Amino acid sequence: NAGVTQxxxxxxxxxxxxxxxxxxxxxxxxxMSWYRQDPGMGLRxxxxxxxxxxxxxxEVPNGYNVSRxxxxxxxxxxxxxxxxxxxVYFCASSRDGSSYxxxxxxxNGTRLTVT
Amino acid sequence: xxLLEQSPQFLSIQEGENLTVYCNSSSVFSSLQWYxxxxxxxxxxxxxxxxxxxxxxxxxxxxxxxxxxxDSSLHITAAQPGDTxxxxxxxxxxxxxxxxFGQGTELSVKP
Numbered sequence: 271n272a273g274v275t276q277x278x279x280x281x282x283x284x285x286x287x288x289x290x291x292x293x294x295x296x297x298x299x300x301x302m303s304w305y306r307q308d309p310g311m312g313l314r315x316x317x318x319x320x321x322x323x324x325x326x327x328x329e330v331p332n333g334y335n336v337s338r339x340x341x342x343x344x345x346x347x348x349x350x351x352x353x354x355x356x357x358v359y360f361c362a363s364s365r366d367g368s369s370y371x372x373x374x375x376x377x378n379g380t381r382l383t384v385t
Numbered sequence: 386x387x388l389l390e391q392s393p394q395f396l397s398i399q400e401g402e403n404l405t406v407y408c409n410s411s412s413v414f415s416s417l418q419w420y421x422x423x424x425x426x427x428x429x430x431x432x433x434x435x436x437x438x439x440x441x442x443x444x445x446x447x448x449x450x451x452x453x454x455x456d457s458s459l460h461i462t463a464a465q466p467g468d469t470x471x472x473x474x475x476x477x478x479x480x481x482x483x484x485x486f487g488q489g490t491e492l493s494v495k496p
Contacts, residue, residue, distance in 0.1 A: 274427070305486075310394065312473060312486035313428070328483065360427050373418070374484065376427025 272296050276361050276377035283351040283384045291346040291380050293361030299375070301367035302344040303328070304336065306357040307379070313360065319344055320367055351384045358382070388412060389474055389487035397493040398464055406459045406490045408474035415477050417457045418484070419448055422471040464494045 277292045295302065303318035315328030319338040333355060335347040344363075348355060359380045365372035392407045408417070416435045420428035432441050434450035434457060441448045445468075447460040461468055474487040 310488050312389075312488040313475075314486070315483055318483070362427070373430040373433065374428075376429070378426050 274361055274363055274375050274377035276359075276380050278380060279378070281380060281382050283348075283382065285351060285353060285384060287351050288347070288349050289351065291348075291359055291361075291382070293344045293346065293377060294342050295344075295361075295363040295375070296342065297363065297365075297375065298341060299363035299365055299372075300341065301365065301372070302338065302361065302363045303374075304334070304344070304346045305360045305362065306330065306355075307360060308357050316346065316359075318367075348382075351382075353384045356382060356384045388485050389476055391472075391474055391487035391490050393490060394488065395491045395493075397495065400465055400494055400496050401463050402494075404461050404464055404492070406461075406472055406492070408457045408459075408476075408487050410455050410476070412478055413454050415454070415479055415482075417450055417454075417474060417476040419457070419459055420473040420475060422473060422489075424470075428471075428473055461492075464492075466494045466496050468492060469494050 274295045300321045304316040305313040307313050314330045316334050317336040319325045322338050322341050325336050325338055338344050361377045362374040364374045390409050418433045419431045421431055422428040432448045437452045437454045439450045445462045449458050472490045475484045
């Protein structure tokens with residue numbers, strides 16, 4: 271039972287480089303989301319999707335793009351990495367995005383360093 | 386400014402001690418969740434509380450939602466080294482709203 275799978279686990283980028291963080295879930299969840307976790311700041315929502323073909327911005331969307339072409343996959347793209355994007359990124363999914371009835375399932379994170 | 390303030394941010398105790406972690410806000414939440422996160426892993430849901438004054442128990446962990454639904458607490462009785470981790474509270478302010486996380490409480494329980 272894989273759940274939410276994130277790749278890669280670690281990544282180092284130079285300023286200005288681009289990359290895609292991958293996220294896949296095998297639970298047929300409609301809702302998927304990306305968070306970043308920084309020391310002393312908890313988890314902040316970057317982008318989310320309530321279903322294939324639908325995406326929306328969260329609290330800190332600048333510098334990130336997402337797409338949702340299938341139910342299973344929700345990649346996060348950094349077009350031009352900046353040191354401020356150094357963080358641990360978590361992908362999470364739930365059945366329908368209603369936090370009470372369908373709790374979030376998190377992946378194990380991608381630790382990104384931008385130099 | 387953090388919408389959900391957790392305290393303390395760091396807590397280091399000996400095995401067998403009791404502790405309480407607080408999650409406070411000036412806003413009303415329709416529901417509140419507690420997560421536990423271990424190093425190198427994602428957060429895992431422990432409990433969801435919905436009704437003001439609600440108390441839920443999970444073995445040695447007791448969760449309470451404030452009567453006004455603006456705050457919550459997590460009490461651990463007789464802490465064990467296996468309780469070590471980052472504890473996060475997260476709340477939804479209204480139906481359809483997104484989950485807002487507190488900054489977390491880093492708990493270390495020494496044998």
